[in-house]
Structure formats: C-alpha cells, structure tokens
Amino acid sequence: MRLRPHSLVVQSYRSPTFCHHCGEMLWGLVRQGLRCDGCGLDFHKRCAFLLPSNCSRARRQVSTSLSLFPPRRPRGHSLSHQAGGGSLEEISTTRPSSRPPSWAEPPVWLGVGGGVGGGVQVPHTFHIHSFTKPTVCRVCMRLLRGLFRQGLQCSDCRFNCHRRCEPQVPRACPGEKSHAHGEESSAAGHSGPPDPEDDEVISTPLVSDDDMSSDGDSPADTKEAEQGREPMSPCFSSNIPLMRLVQSLHHRKRRGGGGVLREGWLLHHTSTDAMRKRHYWILDRKCITLYPSESSTKYYKEIPLCEVLQVRGSAQLATPLAPGDHAHSFEVVTALLVYCVVAGEEGPAWEDAIHQGLMPVESRGGGGGGGSEEEEEAHSLCSRVFQDVSSVYQIFTDEVLGSGQFGVVYRGTHRKSGRPVAIKVIDKTRFPTKQETQLRNEVSILQNLSHNGVVVLERMFETVQYVFVVMEKLHGDMLEMILSNEKGRLPERNTRFLVVQILEALRYLHLKHIAHCDLKPENVLLASAEPLPQVKLCDFGYARLISEKSFRRTVVGTPAYLAPEVISSSGYNRSLDMWSVGVVMYVSLSGTFPFNEDEDIKQQITNASFMYPRQPWASVSLEAVSLINNLLRVSLRQRFSVGRALAHPWLQDFQLWCDLRAFEQRLGCRYLTHRGDEERWIRSARERGLDFPPHLLWEPDDDPDM
Secondary structure, three states, rough: OOOEEEEEEEOOOOOOOOOOOOEEEEOOOOOEEEEEOOOOOOOOOHHHHOOOOOOOOOOOOOOHHHHHHHOOOOOOOEEEEOOOOOOOOOOOOOOOOOOOOOOOOHHHHHOOOOOOHOOOOOOOOOEEOOOOOOOOOHHHHHHOOOOOOOOEEEEOOOEOOOOOOOHOOOOOOOOOOOOOOHHHHHHHHHOOOOOOOOOOOOOOOOOOOOOEEEOOOOOHHHHHHHHHHOOOOOOOOOOOEEEOOOOOOOOOOOOOOOOOEEEEEEEEEOOOOOEEEEEEEEEEEOOEEEEEOOOOOOOOOOHHHHHEEEEEHHOOOOOOOOOOOOOEOOOOOOOOOOEEEEEEEHHHHHHHHHHHHHHHOOOHOOOOOOOOOOHHHHHHHHHHHHHHHHEEEEEEEEEEEEEOEEEEEEEEEEOOOEEEEEEEEEEEEHOOOHHHHHHOOHHHOOOOOOOEEEEEEEEEOOOEEEEEEEOOOOEEEHHHHHHHHHOOEEEEEHHHHHHHHHHHHHHHHHOOEEOOOOOOHHHHOOOOOOOOEEEEEOOOOEEEOOOOOEEOOOOOOOOOHHHHHHHHHOOOOOHHHHHHHHHHHHHHHOOOOEOOOOEHHHHHHHHHHOOOHHHHHHHOOOHHHHOOOOOOOOOEEEEEEEHHHHHHOOOOOHHHHHHHHHOOOHHOOOOOHHHHHHHHHHHHHHHHOOOOOOOHOOOOOEEEEO
C-alpha cells in the first residue's frame, strides 16, 4: 500500500476561491492558500495538516485507490514553496513544482517523512520585512544588516532569514505565531493580516464592543507617534492591482430544535470532485446540512431541499461505478451537482428520510396534533409578514445585487409605483442567538439618518428566520466606476467630486457620533452613470456609535482599508474613517492598492510605509499626494479631520466648486457648497482671469439641506 501525497505550492488568486477541505474562502489579498500540482485542489495552509495522502494526481480523474484510505489522516504530505512567491496570477496546474509528485512514498504505518515530531511538513510563507532592532538569521545565525527590508520573515511562525538563505530553510513551519525570534516578540501584532481562524475577527463584525471612555487622547497615541513614519518618497514598485474584495461568509447556523428527520456520519463525493469527504449530515424539512463535527455550528455545505431534483438508489444509478470502487448507497441530484453518498446499511433509511423531507409540509391549521401554541403563533406571524412583503414589493431572487456578512441583496420593485428598490434578506439562523441584536445594527442606524449622502431606508420586515431591509436602488458603486475607466483609474476632477461628497456624508455621521468603520469604494454607491454622479454611503453593518472622547477596541472593517489603530487593537475613534478616505483616494487616483505584494501588508499599514510609483503618480498633482499623506497618518492627533480635509488646497478648487454648484442645481438642493463662499470664488476667478458662470450664483429658491 503506497501513499499519494499532495504536492502543494503557495498560491495567489485573483477571484474568490474556496478551500476544498473546510469549504471556507481563502482569505487575503495575495498568497491566500496552497494548490496541489497533482489534483489542482486548493486548501488553507491550516488545513494542510489535516489532509489525507490521497491525491488523485489529475483533475476529472477518479482514482480507484481513494476508497482505500480513510479521510482526514494528516500524514505523509509533500509540500513545496513557490520560489519568488509573489505573482498575482494563478499558478498553472501543469507547471511543475520544485518537487515533482512522488508515486513511491513510504507506507503510512512507517511514519516516515513527517516533519517535527512526526507531523506534516508545511512550507514557510515568506515576505520582505523591516526589523526595528538587531535580528539574526535563523539559518546562518548572522546579523540581518541594513536600515529597512533587511530580510525575510514567515507571516505565520515569524521565522527570520536572509534572502540568500531562503533555499536552505527546511519546510517545517509550525503554523503558529511564535515570539522567540528576535524582535518579533513585540512586533507579532504588527505583521501579517489577522488569520481568519483566530476568531475570524476581520471578515465578520464582532458583537461585543469594549468601549473605553477617556478624558484625553487615545491610550496608544504616544506609541503611534513614536512608531509613525512619513510616507516614502516616490519610487518604482509593484503594487497590488485594485480588485473587488469579497469577504468570506462564515457558514454558521443554529443547531438543534425540532424538525430533524435524520442525522449521522456519511462519506460522500460529488460528480465534479472525486475526493471523498466525511461529514455529519443533518436532514430537516428545509435542507441537508453537512457539519465537520457533531457539535459544531460551522457547516461545510448546505443543500436546500428545494434544489434537490431526484434521489436515486443504488439500483437506479445512471452511470456504472469505477472498477474496484466501493458502491455508494444513493445519489442526491441537484441542478449543478450530484452528491454520491456511501451510507452502508443505513442507505435505504436515508433515502426514505430525504423522500419524506421532499414531501410538502401539511398545514398546521387543520387541527389535530399541530404543534405547540408558540409554534403556531410564530408560523402565523411569519405567514403574515411574508404576505406583507410580497404584497408591497416584488423580489427578483435571480438578480443578486451584492452580498455582505449578514445577507444577500436582491433587486426588487415597488408594485404600485414600479420604483426599483434593493432588498437585503438577512438569514438570522446563520448566527448565534447572542448576535441577533447586531443583525439590526444597520437598520437601527439608518432609521435615524436623513442626508443626501446616505442611502435611504424605506421599510423593514422581520420574521422568526429572516429580516427584510428595503432600501433605494442606485446605479452602481465607485469601485465599478474605477475599474471600468479606460485607464483603470479616475482623473483628479472626478475623484475630487466624489471625495467631497464622501467627506460631507462623514461630517454628518460624525456629528451624530457615528463611525462608518467600513468605508471602501464598494460601499460608495453612485446614483447614475454620469461622470460626476451623486454619491451615497451604504452598508452600515459595521457602524459604531462612538462619543466625542471615547475609544473602542473591537476589530471591524475590511483588511485593505483598516486603520493602524484598528489592526493593533490599541483603541480607535471616528478618525478611522478618515484613514479609509485616504486609501480610497489612493486607489481611485492610481488604480492599485497602496501595498507592495512582496512586503507584509499589516506592517505597511502600521508603519504607513506606502509608496508612490512614478507610474502613474508622476501625472498626479502634489496637492493630491499631500492630502493622502495627511489622511494616512499613524498618529490620531496628526491625522486630518473632516473639516481640515475639506479645507485642504486640493479640494479648494474653482472647477470643483463649479461642478458642485451645477450638480446642486440639477438636484434642486444645496448641501455641498455654502453661499458665503461665492464672493471668494468670484474674486479668485477675476484674479486668475477666468469667466465666472453667473447662473451658478445663489438664488432665493435654493433649499439648503445641511
């Protein structure tokens, strides 16, 4: 009996990719996971320790030896690291790795080929690192020389080495953040994006806020001032291209309750993936849920019964099984996949249970054993709410406008007026009971807001399982506008126009002690397809109420737009939104993130060590760079507020004022300019020999809305 281990290489992905072991998204901007050169499957680095040595060696080929090994036996893996490790393009599955797959590995019972202590060998994930105190290379034990970027460091275990020593580093990464390598005991919290497995604090808003009321400045302000650095001078670099960041949806749901028809451990594979997996199946009246354990609330996959087309027994299989393969008991057929299940003697019982679940549920109103009074009352309430939603709005479930941490946004229409709307459907069962109050965070905040720069909340409906949030539908978002531009970035005139509206909306929110906490181009909606459109902020699921002299520690937001104080958990206030405005300006004017893929992103954020490559920044005004630098300040005291940003020379532009006044006249509402500025702009136009458009002057019928 021989092993067939996976041959894994570090991989970067341009599109959302999911782990074939746990089913969760591969998180991050670059080097998100590992890909097998043999079978082409993708995995988290943390899941590499749990994989069995059963590589199928080629996609779409069913290995007859897969059934010989039990799943999830973490032994005998042969892992390799991609040299240079920094390409954003996906590695071709036909490209040979540094170590070709071996077909003659030692038997599993010999325990040969393991890493430290007999475990699997996992490659280090190195990036260029700048050390703030003397540090030695762990390979040659010599000092890492230089002022910055002295060597390489593993983002997981903090292993330090010279670049020339990287080929000699053994593939024995423990996968944990150790604090025993030089200066990293103090910098462990400042390197590498937070791992999703560490309570998954980045991709899902946390619900327990640790408020810190203080009469002074942030407790970390002094430390930030010491660590803060001025942005580096313009130079050439390879920044990460701007892309839509799709955050991982955490597949969780409540366990227990009534309606469970059958549950138990089953072995299965699909028509497109021959690798067998073992999960704990729970069948109820709505769906089949596959869990990694009997007590976990995090599930691998959910198969709604409404998508099941047929259940075929072993005698009805459409295709014959491969020679020597264990006959699976039955198949669950959906429109996209066929799930082949090995249930043994329990196969017929599972077939009957699934057939029972596919049958229509009888009405409880007919009397006779219809459940408790509480269940009947809840069922009646749900029916009334669903009738209210469907009687007012038509929901098009086949047109998804977007998705967030709490739900999916569908296109809808108001039945009477025909007005298009966006309806966010929140599934409350995906979250533990203690987090239900956070599901209403966005709704409670939007209900108290009324501003032209904030998306309008029309109505809200709630049932026992779902929350329906009806909002106005807009044309698109700022990220789509940037990516669709012929140069992949926006001109300064367009960026100015959008940034001013973002700042005015933030001024309104901050006056109400509200911090958005997740400002990014995806959450800046545009009302039309015009070059200078109206802007409205949306997605207040992360928003927090923060008073004038209070700070919070809860990690919220999207990693690429997080402020340093949020990453270091040193206490943040409403100024974290101003950092996000600086990143939004950077990506809008350049079409790239301000991060170099070869260096640790978290370290670049905490040190504000962003670069301005000559292409394209040579064509951008120095005033724009100056405003970005003042927004991307590590120190909260030095970072610009909304008022100081609006007063910056880059936003005090005559053409911008004319564009804003023309927009306000089309809208019929004045909220971006002030009447008192007209005389100053008339005087400035005369001094510069420019023609002042008289139709832009204030009129008595103007309706200021501040």
